[in-house]
Each structure stands twice: as structure tokens, then as C-alpha cells.
Amino acid sequence: MKTPKLLPWHARKAGISTERAEALWRKAVREATAETGWVGNSEYWGACMDVFVRLLDEERNTLCAPKVLPFVQSQARMWRLPLLAMEDVFSAINANWQRNLGVPRKAA
Numbered sequence: 001m002k003t004p005k006l007l008p009w010h011a012r013k014a015g016i017s018t019e020r021a022e023a024l025w026r027k028a029v030r031e032a033t034a035e036t037g038w039v040g041n042s043e044y045w046g047a048c049m050d051v052f053v054r055l056l057d058e059e060r061n062t063l064c065a066p067k068v069l070p071f072v073q074s075q076a077r078m079w080r081l082p083l084l085a086m087e088d089v090f091s092a093i094n095a096n097w098q099r100n101l102g103v104p105r106k107a108a
Helices: 007-014 018-036 042-062 069-102
Strands: none
Touching: 007 042, 018 042, 042 069
16 A cells, blocks of 8 residues: 655654554554545545544654753753853953053043
């Protein structure tokens, strides 16, 4: 049986292997055949895709994939805080230095 050309894309989007997506596609075809009673018309293929997307969503919900990106981003911001603070301190020192010692004042 031929699988949809977008099956690898759907699998990658759901975070599952292509082989597992093919198994889900075969299950979707069986369910759509039982549901519609017809094979090959547009209603049948629409039902196949609907069932396949539903099965992919169910499969995605069963995966235990923690979302670590927000944690890593917050840690990166925390590592930058001391550097940003030092940069602010050095800018303030430089501005004070320029104002008091470095720039000669003109007589009014």
C-alpha cells in the first residue's frame, strides 16, 4: 500500500519515527475503510487523513518529551546577568571619569 508523500513530514512534526507513522497510516486506512465502506473516493481519503492526524496527535501525547528549551534560555539569561552588570558598572565609571577628569572645562 502506498503511503502519503507527506508522511515523513507528519512523522517529524509529531516527533515519531517514519516506521511508526507508516504503522499508524495502515491503522488509519483500516479504520477509514470500516467507517466509510468505500475505497478510493474522496470521502475515503479524507477520512484516512482525519484518522491519521488523530492517531498522530494521540501518539504525540503519549511521548514523554520534556520541553527543555525555555529552561535553557532562562539559564543563558542568568549566566549573562553578571556580565551585563559589570558592563553597566564600567560604563558608569567611564562616564564619571570622562566628566570629572578627562575633559577640560571651558570658561564661561
